[in-house]
Amino acid sequence: MQIRVISDIEAISHEAVRIFVMLSKEYIGSQGRFVAAISGGSTPKRFYELLASDSYRGNVEWSKIHLFWVDERCVPKESESSNFMSAFDHLISRISIPDENIHRIKGEYGPEKGARDYEEHIKRFFGISALPVFDIIILGMGEDGHTASLFPGSKSLDEKIRFAVPAYGEKMNRVTLTLPVLNNARHILFLVSGQSKADVLKDILENTEKRKKYPAGLMSPAHGDITWLITRDAAGRLKTIE
Ligand code: 6PG
Numbered sequence: 001m002q003i004r005v006i007s008d009i010e011a012i013s014h015e016a017v018r019i020f021v022m023l024s025k026e027y028i029g030s031q032g033r034f035v036a037a038i039s040g041g042s043t044p045k046r047f048y049e050l051l052a053s054d055s056y057r058g059n060v061e062w063s064k065i066h067l068f069w070v071d072e073r074c075v076p077k078e079s080e081s082s083n084f085m086s087a088f089d090h091l092i093s094r095i096s097i098p099d100e101n102i103h104r105i106k107g108e109y110g111p112e113k114g115a116r117d118y119e120e121h122i123k124r125f126f127g128i129s130a131l132p133v134f135d136i137i138i139l140g141m142g143e144d145g146h147t148a149s150l151f152p153g154s155k156s157l158d159e160k161i162r163f164a165v166p167a168y169g170e171k172m173n174r175v176t177l178t179l180p181v182l183n184n185a186r187h188i189l190f191l192v193s194g195q196s197k198a199d200v201l202k203d204i205l206e207n208t209e210k211r212k213k214y215p216a217g218l219m220s221p222a223h224g225d226i227t228w229l230i231t232r233d234a235a236g237r238l239k240t241i242e
Contacts, residue, residue: 002227003205005235009193012229013046016191019227020051020136021059023187027135028064034135037068037177037185039148040083041140043193045090052094062097066125070137071149071167071176072105074114081172082107111166111173118164118175132163133223137177137185141192145200145214149176152214179218186224190216193231201230202237 006012024034038044050056073081084104092102103125105118126132139147149167150156156165159178167174182188192201203210204217205228211217219226230238 016047017050033064035066037070037134037137039140043191048091052091066101068103072107074107074173114175115164131184134185136187141216143196147216149174150215188226190228192234195233197234198237
């Protein structure tokens with residue numbers, strides 16, 4: 001596990017872009033494509049914008065990049081709350097990427113049908129029914145230690161077989177990838193910002209018992225690696241920071 005504390009969102013976004021560009025070149029070179037699953041939330045927006053910026057856009061072979069999502073809210077795709085729309089606004093609309101490389105979760109189908117549809121789509125794309133291997137999964141972490149739409153104490157954390165499941169919430173229902181899929185990725189990249197996350201982050205990164213209470217603490221790639229890019233405010237309670 002690599003933990004890197006870097007000043008602010010701007011800095012972690014640049015570092016995330018550097019990693020994304022480097023890995024995309026490596027995997028396109030070796031397997032002809034790079035398959036990423038991305039998150040919603042506010043932290044990755046700057047990363048998406050930078051990736052689409054004049055400085056970086058040309059360093060990525062977009063026709064060979066496939067974009068999936070780790071989770072989605074059950075709203076129309078045009079909604080402000082849609083994770084697809086957030087990535088569309090900040091990244092997809094600013095680059096030239098084939099439509100068939102965009103693999104969104106159909107939140108408008110509702111939680112159960114949306115999850116089934118997404119799982120079928122993943123199976124067709126990878127051409128197998130075994131657990132898919134994403135090349136990179138970019139995750140965020142909420143103040144309660146949730147990641148993707150896996151919330152503390154939720155039933156979806158026990159899922160061993162399905163790739164995508166419904167996540168029912170008071171405010172909104174969602175669809176999320178499951179723990180076995182997330183932990184089967186080649187690389188997991190966490191982008192974490194904000195002082196409000198400092199206590200939970202300390203539990204997850206410095207307390208081997210407490211970390212298991214939090215979905216983000218259950219991220220432990222079976223065959224891959226995990227990198228945490230953390231802003232200085234979110235790292236405020238950590239003992240050892242760079
Ligand atoms: C979502 C996410 C979610 C997010 C965290 C952190 O759909 O909202 O996928 O898991 O990554 O809530 O969000 P922030 O980056 O906004 O803190």
